Amino acid sequence: MRILHTADWHLGKTLKGVDRTPEIAAALEEVLKIVEEERVELLVAAGDLFDRPQVPAEAEAVFFDFLMRLKELGVPLLGVAGNHDPRARIAAWRGVLGLFGAEIEAELRFFEEGGVRERGALRAALLPFLSERRLVKAAELMEKDVGEQQLAYAERMRKVLENLARGFSPRTANLLVGHLTLEGANLKLGGGEFTFYVGNSYAVPAEALPTGAGYVALGHIHRQQRVSDAPLAYYAGSLIQLDFGEGEDAPRGAILLELEPGRPARVLEEIQARWGKPLKTFRFSLEELERRALELERFPGYAKLALKGRPDPVLRERLLSENPHLLEVVFEVEDAREGSGSAEAEVLGVEEAYRRYHEETYGEAPEEALIRAFRRAREEAEDAAASA
Ligand SMILES: [Mn+2]
Structure with missing residues (x-):
C-alpha cells in the first residue's frame, strides 16, 4: 500500500x-x-x-x-x-x-x-x-x-x-x-x-x-x-x-x-519541499543598515530584522512601514544571547524557555517586570504545590 x-x-x-x-x-x-x-x-x-x-x-x-x-x-x-x-x-x-x-x-x-x-x-x-x-x-x-x-x-x-x-x-x-x-x-x-x-x-x-x-x-x-x-x-x-x-x-x-x-x-x-514563502532573520548592526538595506528589500519571503543596538521605536516603525514583507524588527543588546546560543531546549531553565517563547511569539524580549511577575507566579504555584 x-x-x-x-x-x-x-x-x-x-x-x-x-x-x-x-x-x-x-x-x-x-x-x-x-x-x-x-x-x-x-x-x-x-x-x-x-x-x-x-x-x-x-x-x-x-x-x-x-x-x-x-x-x-x-x-x-x-x-x-x-x-x-x-x-x-x-x-x-x-x-x-x-x-x-x-x-x-x-x-x-x-x-x-x-x-x-x-x-x-x-x-x-x-x-x-x-x-x-x-x-x-x-x-x-x-x-x-x-x-x-x-x-x-x-x-x-x-x-x-x-x-x-x-x-x-x-x-x-x-x-x-x-x-x-x-x-x-x-x-x-x-x-x-x-x-x-x-x-x-x-x-x-x-x-x-x-x-x-x-x-x-x-x-x-x-x-x-x-x-x-x-x-x-x-x-x-x-x-x-x-x-x-x-x-x-x-x-x-x-x-x-x-x-x-x-x-x-x-x-x-x-x-x-519548498512550499510557502521562506522566512529569514537578517542580523545587522545599525551601521550596516543603510548599506545592506537592498538585501532586505530583495528578499522574496518574509523577513525579520534583528538590529544590534539600543531599541529605537521610531526607526522600527519607519522600517516596518517602508518594507511590507518585513514583519518584525527587534533590537539585540550586544552579547545578550550569545552565551545561550548553543544551549539546547532540554538544558534551558523554565525562565529562559519563557524568555525565548516570548521572543518568538512577540518578536521581542519580555520586559523585566513581566519576568518578575512570571517568577512570582511560578513561586506561588510551587508553594501551593508544596503545601497541598
Ligand atoms: Mn506543529
Whole structure:
C-alpha cells in the first residue's frame, strides 16, 4: 500500500498578522498532485492540521475543499489531533469527515475501544497528542519532582504504545500515527515548535515504539527527519516554514512510502519541499543598515530584522512601514544571547524557555517586570504545590 505521510499543516496560522493559510492551501495543492502522480492509496496527517482551537472560516474552507478533492481521487485520510488542533471540533466532525472517507482521532482510544483501525490488511494505531497534564495525573504533578514526572510520563506513554500495538499482527501492514516528541529528535532549527511541550523534558524514548510497527508516522517537530530505524519512524516535517525560529534550510515536506503486511515499510522518497514563502532573520548592526538595506528589500519571503543596538521605536516603525514583507524588527543588546546560543531546549531553565517563547511569539524580549511577575507566579504555584 502506497502511503503519503504529512504532518503539521497548521491551517489558520498567522505570523505577525499575516495569514499563512493561502500558502498552506497552495502546499496542499502540491500534496494532491503527489497523491495523484504517485498513485497514493492513503494520506496520513500526523497532527496539527490546524493552528489553533478557534478555526478561522478560511482555514475551514481550505480543509473541506481539500477533503473533497481527495475524495474525488478516491484516497482516504487518516490522522490524529495534535496539540494545536481543535479537538472538540474535530470530534464533532466525525460523521462529516466519514462522508469524505476521512478519520481523525481527536482523543486517545485504547485498542479495546477501537484505537486501532482495520482497513483490509492495514492496521493503523492512532495516537493523538497527550500532554503530560493529561497523562500524569494532577496529584502526581504536585507531589513528584520534575524528574519523577518525566519518568512517569515516559512510562505511561510506553504503556499506551504497548496497548495500541496489540492491534498489530505479523500478517498485517502495521502503521502507527502519533503526535509526540521522540527522545533524541533534532530540535535545532525546528524552533517554531519551541514551546514548553517540545524540549526533551517530556519525550517518548525511541525504544518505546512498538517493534511490530512497519512504519511510524510522526508529527509535532517541524523538521523532517528519520528518528528510528527499527521500527522505521519519521517526522515528515511541516508543509511550510511556519516561524522565523525554524531554519530556512531545514528539511520539511512529506514522506512517500510503501507498506506491506509482515515487513518494515520501504521509503520511496523523502520529499523535501519548498512550499510557502521562506522566512529569514537578517542580523545587522545599525551601521550596516543603510548599506545592506537592498538585501532586505530583495528578499522574496518574509523577513525579520534583528538590529544590534539600543531599541529605537521610531526607526522600527519607519522600517516596518517602508518594507511590507518585513514583519518584525527587534533590537539585540550586544552579547545578550550569545552565551545561550548553543544551549539546547532540554538544558534551558523554565525562565529562559519563557524568555525565548516570548521572543518568538512577540518578536521581542519580555520586559523585566513581566519576568518578575512570571517568577512570582511560578513561586506561588510551587508553594501551593508544596503545601497541598
Ligand atoms: Mn506543529
